[in-house]
Amino acid sequence: MDDGTWTNWVGNQSFSPREIVGVDSETDVQREVARASSSGHSIRTVGTGHSFTPIVETDVLLDTSPLRGIIEVDPRQLTVKAGPKTTIADFGDPLWEQGLALANQGDIDTQAIAGAIATATHGSGLKQPNFSAALEGARFVDGLGNLVEITRDSDPDVLHALQASIGLLGIMTEVTLKVVPAYDLHARIDIMKYDEVMERFESDLEEYRHFGLFWMPTEASATLYNLHDADADDCVVKRYREVEPGTSAGDLPEGERIDRSYRIYPMVYDPNFHEVEYFLPIEQTREILDGMRKLMLDWLPLSVYPLEIRVVAADDAWLSPNYQRDNLVVSISGEPGTDYWPYLRACDELFAEYGGRPHWGKIHFMTSERIAALFPRYQNFLEMRRRFDPNGTFLNQHLRSLFQ
Ligand SMILES: Cc1cc2nc3c(=O)[nH]c(=O)nc-3n(C[C@H](O)[C@H](O)[C@H](O)COP(=O)(O)OP(=O)(O)OC[C@H]3O[C@@H](n4cnc5c(N)ncnc54)[C@H](O)[C@@H]3O)c2cc1C
Known part of the structure; x- marks a missing residue:
């Protein structure tokens, strides 16, 4: 990113954001989203750039690197709360020490957990769902800069929309995942x-x-x-x-x-x-x-x-x-x-x-058209996207063509 150009891990996507903004806290994220939204600029964040599609590209790129790490492990509820930049690898030892583990993992463990959730990253097994399915709750900043906190029980529809939302409902600042006994x-x-x-x-x-x-x-x-x-x-x-x-x-x-x-x-x-x-x-x-x-x-x-x-x-x-x-x-x-x-x-x-x-x-x-035919809840998702991001602040050209 030295010359102001961002490139993904594999090198097939790159763009030059007008601004790359570092944030240290949820409040910083709120402030930056509100600023982008009111000035008509798009804003998005990145995990570790392991996606092959143009789903990071944006005017303002938020660097949320400090929002990394395990916040709380609850062995009784079988949950873990973490910052969005926590990598999948970061969960290994701390969960194990509490007798817990992620239910499933994919071929690499270097992705940020928010990136993995946003794209429904998965492993492999007849009884193993993906990372999005493990999401039990989240805090996210919506397209107007408001902080939203949800759980599976409090807002099941929002949760089901957020689970695999490619960053279109908001910037996740904290995620709670279901985990399993260590194995x-x-x-x-x-x-x-x-x-x-x-x-x-x-x-x-x-x-x-x-x-x-x-x-x-x-x-x-x-x-x-x-x-x-x-x-x-x-x-x-x-x-x-x-x-x-x-x-x-x-x-x-x-x-x-x-x-x-x-x-x-x-x-x-x-x-x-x-x-x-x-x-x-x-x-x-x-x-x-x-x-x-x-x-x-x-x-x-x-x-x-x-x-x-x-x-x-x-x-x-x-x-x-x-x-x-x-x-x-x-x-x-x-x-x-x-x-x-x-x-x-x-x-x-x-x-x-x-x-x-x-x-x-x-x-x-x-x-x-193809997405509408393949995903039965596509229209519900679009309504939810418009509810949380009425100005389309999280859309880029690629995502606008699919989720406007
Ligand atoms: C070598 C390699 C191996 C892979 N193996 C697998 C595999 O086994 N299984 C599988 O399913 N996939 C796999 N993938 C794909 C990869 O898991 C996904 O593309 C995943 O999204 C990458 O995570 P990331 O942290 O790099 O996210 P990024 O690519 O950086 O971002 C993905 C999306 O998440 C959004 N996002 C990031 N952070 C936030 C946040 N805080 N709030 C809201 N939105 C956010 C970004 O804006 C973007 O739209 C692999 C990819 C590579 C390159």
Whole structure:
């Protein structure tokens, strides 16, 4: 951000805000939002910039870095209260010390919790909903600079709108999340042929708390995501079973380990991929994946990145891609520097046939018409957005086209 230009983690989004304003407190956030709103400028904040879509871009960019850290852990209520800039990794040790853990995590743990909530960031497991679903309450500054405090009980509709709201209802200054008793994970990572994975798919989903895989279209694919020893048509399959905290690792075979849950989940990625992700009805897994596999082989070499496959449980957040639907989650990537758009559009067409809903932080091809058809509570969300942000202070060009 040295020359006044902000760029996201992967480098496919950048913009020059007219102002970058640091804030130290909730009151500062209120003052800055009110100032932007009355002067007709847009204002937004950023988590850690791990989204691939233009959902940070704004006139005034708020740097909320000081609003980071755990505020309160309540082991009886199974909740944790934290500042919006607290990273997912920051929750690990403090929760563990109180016998607690985040219910689920995704492939990395460096995102800010508010960023993860705002885009419905998820892990993988038949019974595991996303981060937005874990939101129990929040304090946020609305588009006029008013402080709003809600809980699931006091304002269920506002909560369901806020849960996955891409920053469109307000700047979150404090979040309360539901957590679970601490658990260890016994992780095994295997390389299997695609047909074998499909044969075991349903039983593995039932059996393992976390289940996800990467399918390789070519031999070169594995190295792109730091996955090793996999060839074309192989899958790298991650299956994690929940075990009691402190379970001895003993003599585990190669590729297996037991550790605290939050130490098992994160992987390491290089910023060398531009990712698309859609959520699709889990009942149609086999035909969707067979179709994707064929499509990717047809589109080689543009489709050289692995196909990541996960599952996420249904929730009630109005803009969550898992709204009242258990989903198969399919992620694909384009290689930076190549014209991957025709390939990504071909994938989008296939996802559209199955009612694919987008990940708000990853590349997608939505229009307001498509969102209205895919998200039953879209109109309710728009009403809520207008109620909390009547001047459209949190909208940018991309978001205006989808959520005006
Ligand atoms: C390497 C990598 C791995 C990933 N793995 C996964 C994964 O496993 N699962 C998954 O679902 N996604 C994954 N993602 C996507 C990522 O989790 C989401 O894009 C997430 O939003 C990024 O968090 P962030 O803190 O970087 O948010 P940002 O990208 O910085 O912001 C996201 C949105 O949140 C808004 N926001 C931030 N703070 C606030 C606040 N205080 N109040 C209101 N709005 C706010 C921003 O304005 C923006 O609209 C991955 C991305 C990368 C690059």
